[in-house]
Amino acid sequence: MGYQFLKFYHSTWMKGHFKLLFIGILGLLLAVFSSACSEKSGKPVPASIPVIVSTVTQKAVPVQIRAIGNVQAYSTVTVKAKVGGELVRVHFTEGQDVRKGDLLFTIDPPPYEAALKQAKANLQRDIAQAKHAREDAQRYESLIQKGVVPQQQYDKFRTDAEETSEISYFSSNIDLTHM
Secondary structure (H helix, E strand, O other): OOOHHHHHHOOOOOOOOHHHHHHHHHHHHHHHHHHHHOOOOOOOOOOOOOOOOOOOOOOOOOOOOOOOOOOOOOOOOOOOOOOOOOEEEEOOOOOOOOOOOOOOEEEOOHHHHHHHHHHHHHHHHHHHHHHHHHHHHHHHHHHHHHOOOOHHHHHHHHHHHHHHHHHHHHHHOOOOOOO
C-alpha cells in the first residue's frame, strides 16, 4: 500500500523536476499578489477637450420633445349611423376636430336612391288614387241625386275618397329629397 502521490513523485519524469515546478508556481503567485497590492502613485491626467468659439446669434428654434409614452384623447365620441350601408368615403382624418353638422361619412347611395324613387312612385300612385276616388265620389253624388244608384254605394265611394285624400295629403307633406 502506498500513496499515489509518492508513486507519481518517484516516476522517472518527476524526479528532478518537482522542485523546479514547485518553485515556479510559488514565484508566479508571489508576483501576482505583489502587483495587486501595490498602489498607483499618480492620478491620471485628464485629456484636453478642444473648444470652438463663435459669435452669438438669435434664432427661432422649434420646441420638440421626443419621449416615449401613451397619448390619450381629451374627449371621445361614439358615432352611430341612423341607417346601415357600405361606407364609400370618410371625410375626416383621425385626430381632426369636427363640429356639429360636418359631413363625416358617405354611405353607398344606390340602395337609398332606389328607395327614394320607390317612395316617390308610391306618392304619385297615392295621389292618382285619391284623384280617382274624388272623381268617383263626385260622379256618384250626381247619380245619387238622380236616384240611379243606392245610398250605400255612394257612401262607400265618398268614404274611399276621404281616406285616400288624407293619405295623399300626409304623404305629400313628407320631404323625400334628403333621404
